[in-house]
Amino acid sequence: MTEQVTPAVQEQETAEPSKAKSAAAGFGKKILGYGVGLAVVAGGGLAWQYLSGDLAIAKVGDCVNAFDKVDDAKVVDCTSADAANKVVGVIDGVSEADFTAKEQSLCEAYPTWDTIVWIGKKGGTGDSWCLEPLKK
Secondary structure, X not given: OHHHHHXXXXXXXXXXXXXXXXXXXXXXXXXXXXXXXXXXXXXXXHHHXXXXXXXXHOOOOOEEEOOOOHHHOEEEOOOXXXXXXXXXXXXXXXXXHHHHHHHHHHOOOOOOOOEEEEEEOOOOEEEEEEEEEOOO
16 A cells, blocks of 8 residues: 555655746746737837827938927928928937027037927927928
8 A cells, every 4th residue: 555655645746846837837928928018019109100200200311291380290201292391400318498498509510400399208308300491
């Protein structure tokens, strides 16, 4: 009879590490799942900016439509009938206070600028785009 008890004890000993491995694998899968989900959400946000023509993605040489409010400004193809301005300079990390105080001098390095746009967090920092009228 002692031979029958020994295998039962051995089964219990091997079953416990298996449960621990299974729990660790389940936790790892959860973390991986959350990471993939976060990447999809972040990627979707960036894709939306590019697909919607959000001004925040504009770089030097890009064209922008005519707009009355910054929220209406969009990056458009320079050959488009909507194209009205061209980005001649981008200034990163401008505080709202500096933009308000130095608006007219921020784009001095770009002599052809006509319009300046600032996008950022109210009371915080953001970026400014120096725009020149598009010559058609």
